[in-house]
Amino acid sequence: xxATVELDxxxxxxxxxxxxxxxxxxxxxxxxxxxxxxxxxxxxxxLRMVSGFIAPSEGHIRxxxxxxxxxxxxxxPTVLIFQNLALFPLMPVWENVxxxxxxxxxxxxxxxxxxxxxLKIVDLPGAGNKMISQLSxxxxxxxxxxxxxxxxxxxxxxxxxxxxxDLKLRQHxxxxxxxxxxxxxxxxIYITHDQGEALAMSDRVAVMSQGRLQQVAKPEDIYNNPSNxxxxxxxxxxxxxxxxxxxxxTTTARFETDLGVFEAAFNTPPSSDQKxxxxxxxxxxxxxxxxxxxxxxxAVTISDISFEGNFINIHATTDQxxxxxxxxxxxGSSDIPETGSRxxxxxxxxxxxxxxxxxxxxxx
Amino acid sequence: MKELLRRxxxxxxxxxxxxxxFWLLVLVILPYIYLFxxxxxxxxxxDQVNGPNDVYTLSNYSTFFVTPIHRWVFLLTIVYSSAxxxxxFVVAYPLAYYLSKVATNKIVPTLFLIIMIPLWVSEILRSFxxxxxxxLKGPLNFALVGLGIIEEPIRWISGFQSVIIGLVYTxxxxxxxxxxxxxxxxxxxxxxxxxxxxxxxxxxHWRVILPHAKPGIASGSVMVFMLSAGSILVPSLLGSTNSRxxxxxxxxxxxxxQDWNTGSAYAFLLLLLCTGFVSLVMRLFRVSLSDIAR
Numbered sequence: 001x002x003a004t005v006e007l008d009x010x011x012x013x014x015x016x017x018x019x020x021x022x023x024x025x026x027x028x029x030x031x032x033x034x035x036x037x038x039x040x041x042x043x044x045x046x047l048r049m050v051s052g053f054i055a056p057s058e059g060h061i062r063x064x065x066x067x068x069x070x071x072x073x074x075x076x077p078t079v080l081i082f083q084n085l086a087l088f089p090l091m092p093v094w095e096n097v098x099x100x101x102x103x104x105x106x107x108x109x110x111x112x113x114x115x116x117x118x119l120k121i122v123d124l125p126g127a128g129n130k131m132i133s134q135l136s137x138x139x140x141x142x143x144x145x146x147x148x149x150x151x152x153x154x155x156x157x158x159x160x161x162x163x164x165x166d167l168k169l170r171q172h173x174x175x176x177x178x179x180x181x182x183x184x185x186x187x188x189i190y191i192t193h194d195q196g197e198a199l200a201m202s203d204r205v206a207v208m209s210q211g212r213l214q215q216v217a218k219p220e221d222i223y224n225n226p227s228n229x230x231x232x233x234x235x236x237x238x239x240x241x242x243x244x245x246x247x248x249x250t251t252t253a254r255f256e257t258d259l260g261v262f263e264a265a266f267n268t269p270p271s272s273d274q275k276x277x278x279x280x281x282x283x284x285x286x287x288x289x290x291x292x293x294x295x296x297x298x299a300v301t302i303s304d305i306s307f308e309g310n311f312i313n314i315h316a317t318t319d320q321x322x323x324x325x326x327x328x329x330x331x332g333s334s335d336i337p338e339t340g341s342r343x344x345x346x347x348x349x350x351x352x353x354x355x356x357x358x359x360x361x362x363x364x
Numbered sequence: 365m366k367e368l369l370r371r372x373x374x375x376x377x378x379x380x381x382x383x384x385x386f387w388l389l390v391l392v393i394l395p396y397i398y399l400f401x402x403x404x405x406x407x408x409x410x411d412q413v414n415g416p417n418d419v420y421t422l423s424n425y426s427t428f429f430v431t432p433i434h435r436w437v438f439l440l441t442i443v444y445s446s447a448x449x450x451x452x453f454v455v456a457y458p459l460a461y462y463l464s465k466v467a468t469n470k471i472v473p474t475l476f477l478i479i480m481i482p483l484w485v486s487e488i489l490r491s492f493x494x495x496x497x498x499x500l501k502g503p504l505n506f507a508l509v510g511l512g513i514i515e516e517p518i519r520w521i522s523g524f525q526s527v528i529i530g531l532v533y534t535x536x537x538x539x540x541x542x543x544x545x546x547x548x549x550x551x552x553x554x555x556x557x558x559x560x561x562x563x564x565x566x567x568x569h570w571r572v573i574l575p576h577a578k579p580g581i582a583s584g585s586v587m588v589f590m591l592s593a594g595s596i597l598v599p600s601l602l603g604s605t606n607s608r609x610x611x612x613x614x615x616x617x618x619x620x621x622q623d624w625n626t627g628s629a630y631a632f633l634l635l636l637l638c639t640g641f642v643s644l645v646m647r648l649f650r651v652s653l654s655d656i657a658r
Binding site: 073084 | 553556557558560561563564571572575576
């Protein structure tokens with residue numbers, strides 16, 4: 001069971017502060033959808049509006065086509081997994097899991113049985129009699145998921161539930177969450193500031209900044225074709241160059257910076273007076289010994305090599321003193337230059353992007 | 365200790381310690397020891413004190429157990445003090461919940477101020493105020509009759525009801541503050557989670573908030589109960605001809621019969637029996653002392 005979630009020009013005001021500004025997006029039934037953004041971007045407010053804890057100041061939220069205006073959290077087909085999980089510490093695990101059934105007046109034996117079933121789904125069989133304080137972080141996570149599944153929700157809302165876990169467990173739980181979502185086919189709306197989580201788990205990602213949607217797309221499109229400078233720099237690393245367009249074709253433009261003129265992909269219509277920047281991801285840049293024939297090359301000196309395990313970050317300083325970063329896979333095939341050697345920093349025009357800072361105008 | 369010396373120097377530190385020690389020893393501990401010792405001695409004419417008849421005995425204590433009227437008054441005191449604690453809880457819980465989870469941060473200090481202001485007036489004056497409010501031709505009856513809620517003025521000061529009203533008013537804050545602290549410490553997400561999982565408001569209170577607030581309820585109840593059972597002012601000012609409080613019996617022993625020995629014995633009995641009663645109730649509700657101290 002799952003349902004679509006439709007946000008129709010939804011805004012939220014706290015006094016004079018607009019936390020969410022005319023957000024419109026339709027999340028498909030059974031989709032794993034993430035809102036990604038820095039803290040304070042309004043993503044948690046969206047989640048709380050969908051779950052019913054806050055009423056939108058403007059706009060409508062429809063779940064499964066039904067307007068949720070005025071419907072309280074306990075009457076919505078949604079369930080929220082809180083950032084701190086909000087498990088009930090004074091109840092044993094099974095009572096936590098079956099709390100929603102108890103509220104519906106299901107008798108104790110049936111509740112016990114259902115709790116055991118759900119604990120099996122989340123891979124915690126037999127933990128029913130434990131107290132919450134006896135569980136590890138990952139186990140608490142599973143109990144929270146089981147408790148949410150007991151509601152048989154059409155939409156599951158998750159507020160950064162993995163943020164308290166250590167790295168290994170977090171990666172494991174990512175796969176687990178994804179698997180549970182596929183198995184139950186419930187619509188998942190996931191809130192995170194962690195781009196890795198959003199990209200790895202989601203069918204689609206909405207990147208947010210200052211209460212506005214910056215881009216809604218599949219993870220690979222968010223990363224490969226960011227719609228503006230905010231998305232490009234929030235998701236992944238970049239070498240960023242200030243400058244201006246001096247000539248443009250249909251899909252590329254020549255961009256003049258104080259390090260030279262470069263050619264790069266450009267498909268944003270040149271809008272008003274927005275500042276444009278050139279973004280080159282470290283893994284799309286290369287270091288070569290001889291100046292390439294194409295224009296995109298900057299003479300650099302290798303200043304620092306930082307070994308990160310599966311990849312290597314090479315920092316190269318231009319003659320003007322700018323530090324650029326090139327990322328190379330640690331697969332033994334790439335030639336790692338020595339510190340102090342001279343190279344050319346180069347990139348393909350199609351892999352570099354000229355982008356405006358941020359989507360300023362509200363979606364309407 | 366070192367910190368104290370460093371901050372205030374030798375002279376001030378020693379004066380602090382001497383003052384506190386004097387207060388504790390001379391004004392608290394010694395009187396108790398004196399009364400405790402006196403409670404085991406007989407009330408004798410002055411010329412027999414320290415004479416052959418002045419022996420240690422439990423007879424002052426046994427007086428209580430062989431005097432049915434005293435046992436009865438003690439029982440009533442315990443029952444009505446429990447009622448005071450229960451009523452204080454009913455009054456304080458919604459207020460504590462409102463202050464800790466509903467009211468905005470902006471208004472809470474103002475509300476606390478409003479709650480605290482009556483405490484600045486002495487307990488005697490407040491009890492007298494209630495005496496006037498509750499009197500037959502007093503403002504409460506006047507208002508109730510005027511509003512047409514009752515036909516005839518109610519004789520409030522009869523039986524124990526005026527004592528209970530007075531005690532609740534005097535000690536309700538001792539219930540409010542522990543409750544407020546307990547509910548305050550509950551993660552608001554838990555309340556929201558319970559609501560999100562389909563709990564109606566009263567079940568949220570029953571299953572999530574009340575269990576969490578149990579230590580606060582316990583410490584508030586113990587305080588209100590003990591203070592009520594030990595109160596002398598309110599029962600003597602607001603009591604009627606047919607209400608008797610155990611502390612009034614102690615007072616009679618001491619000031620009317622001049623028998624400090626039996627009076628002390630009764631005072632220690634009150635302390636002992638109330639402590640026993642409280643521990644019993646705490647065991648019944650499965651609260652331990654460490655929960656309260658939490």
